[in-house]
Amino acid sequence: MxxxxxxxxxxxxxxxxxxxxxxxxxxxxxxxxxxxxxxxxxxxxxxxxxxxxxxxxxxxxxxxxxxxxxxxxxxxxxxxxxxxxxxxxxxxxxxxxxxxxxxxxxxxxxxxxxxxxxxxxxDADGVRAHMRKHRDIIAPKFDAVTSILAERLGGTGVASWTEPKGGYFVSLEVVPGTASRVVELAQAAGIALTPAGAPFPYGKDPEDKVLRLAPTLPPIEEVRVAMDGVATCVLLAAAEAAAQ
Ligand SMILES: Cc1ncc(COP(=O)(O)O)c(C=O)c1O
Missing domain, CATH: 3.40.640.10 (Type I PLP-dependent aspartate aminotransferase-like (Major domain))
Structure with a gap:
């Protein structure tokens, strides 16, 4: 295990x-x-x-x-x-x-x-001090992700997300059946997301609803622009699903 x-x-x-x-x-x-x-x-x-x-x-x-x-x-x-x-x-x-x-x-x-x-x-404290410098770089990017998601998707009822205390990812849940559509829409807008289903065995999310957001690498300005775009894609995919 x-x-x-x-x-x-x-x-x-x-x-x-x-x-x-x-x-x-x-x-x-x-x-x-x-x-x-x-x-x-x-x-x-x-x-x-x-x-x-x-x-x-x-x-x-x-x-x-x-x-x-x-x-x-x-x-x-x-x-x-x-x-x-x-x-x-x-x-x-x-x-x-x-x-x-x-x-x-x-x-x-x-x-x-x-x-x-x-x-x-x-020594061990040296490792901890080094990790605090990593935190100074990446924590603001996580804050950007969660605050933009809250601003754009909060109260809409079409998405929820984690606010992790550590690690490398925010997990975003969208309307079931729309995660791969969100990735497709984002890609068409020039935003590269991790493929839908990536955190699941064999890459298959049975409900097609989880997106793993990884904000550590891009500069914070790009994270902001990308998350704003992703939020629009989430809303669009949810509207498409509702119209079907
Ligand atoms: C959960 C987990 N285990 C192991 C690894 C890989 O570690 P290593 O590069 O030391 O093989 C990663 C990614 O780097 C990871 O996210």
Missing amino acids: WVVPTYANPDGSVVTEDVARALVSVPAAAPDFRILWDNAYALHHLTDDEVRSADAISLAAEAGHPDRVILYASTSKITFAGAGVAFLASSSANVGWYKKHLSAQSIGPDKVNQLRHALFFG
Whole structure:
């Protein structure tokens, strides 16, 4: 089972302590049932409420399933995508098993890159300080998205959206059956959106109603113009659906 415990894609949800405890305790038919605890957004806060997800490894050990959880994370979205440092944590049995396989894959880690990261950050507080600089860049873009959506779509009854406390996405729900039409209309207006259905298995949203908005990359002015355009597309697609 794959779990993104902090600020999960696309709606920014966080696994609570109770849910984590239930997941690590539930009896499983397969003796090798594993949970891949993908904490990719552990430090990617957008507000002062810096949410911390549960310590699944300790909870699993307490629940008598010490090998159930394999936790990992990386600095792909902290330093450089594809040139970061990755982390894996689990029971000593699992880490031993993993290291045996790793030794056949690679002669050793990229120690120069590890040193670069150690020198750049200094310590854990250095990582947190760096993430606050990322927040200074991206939080205003998220504010632009949610305030334009509120201005243009609030009270219309045709859309709702998340206001995430972290992560990379705002999840926008439109009238069922219109998400792919919104993407099409936006594309015709020169606005590139993530394909409808992207957050679902096989890219298939059974209700065709979820759009994942990713505002981190474009400059804030472009985010504003694009969101205004998207709001118009949402209204137009809703009107088309109502007219059918
Ligand atoms: C939830 C999640 N897990 C894993 C990754 C990939 O991490 P890495 O680049 O370290 O393989 C991403 C995207 O970068 C992600 O969003």
